[in-house]
Amino acid sequence: MKVTFDIDCTPQEARAFLGLPDLTPLHDAYLERMKSYVVDGLNPSDFEKLARTWMPGIADSLETWRNGFWSAIPGVKPPG
Numbered sequence: 632m633k634v635t636f637d638i639d640c641t642p643q644e645a646r647a648f649l650g651l652p653d654l655t656p657l658h659d660a661y662l663e664r665m666k667s668y669v670v671d672g673l674n675p676s677d678f679e680k681l682a683r684t685w686m687p688g689i690a691d692s693l694e695t696w697r698n699g700f701w702s703a704i705p706g707v708k709p710p711g
Contacts, residue, residue: 638645646653668677 640648
């Protein structure tokens, strides 16, 4: 036996029914931050924060990472 239910509700109504929190204010704040990155661009401190988030082990020593990258390419002298 197979039973199918079709429920017609909005995503907000479904979240409320399931008891999930309303994250609309958090979502709006995130979108505003992303808009500012698009309009104003990233500054060096923002890039450093992103690097530390995305590459926690590597970001602590970018110089070591950079040297390792260049040493992996035979016959190429690192810049600087």
